[in-house]
Amino acid sequence: MATLITALIAALVALLGYWINQHAKRRENKSRMYAEALQVIHSYEDLPYVIRCRPGSDQATRAALAQQISDVSTRINLHQNLLAMDSDVVGEAYADLFRQTRRHGGPHRMEAWNAPPVATDAEM
Numbered sequence: 001m002a003t004l005i006t007a008l009i010a011a012l013v014a015l016l017g018y019w020i021n022q023h024a025k026r027r028e029n030k031s032r033m034y035a036e037a038l039q040v041i042h043s044y045e046d047l048p049y050v051i052r053c054r055p056g057s058d059q060a061t062r063a064a065l066a067q068q069i070s071d072v073s074t075r076i077n078l079h080q081n082l083l084a085m086d087s088d089v090v091g092e093a094y095a096d097l098f099r100q101t102r103r104h105g106g107p108h109r110m111e112a113w114n115a116p117p118v119a120t121d122a123e124m
Contacts, residue, residue, distance in 0.1 A: 033082060037082070044073075
């Protein structure tokens, strides 16, 4: 009987340890996912600067910038979907953050496209 109780206690301790490790791993993964989602928003916020500091106005430069903008947009959509699957509240908050960022950054992106590429340090 003592052997059975000892084995049961050992199994419970092992299961508890497994559960604690899995819980910590899930929290770490969720934290990483949130951090990556916010990093993509920061990349989106930086687009006016990237556009303004483009090396030229040739077709290749525009194509490279368009690809970079597309990549950022794709990553934002990915994170919106991941966060919405994780939590409706977090997903909606992230979507709202992106809407606000897009609304405030839109005029700056348009201004950056309409300005000539930066040519001097003073223009920075």
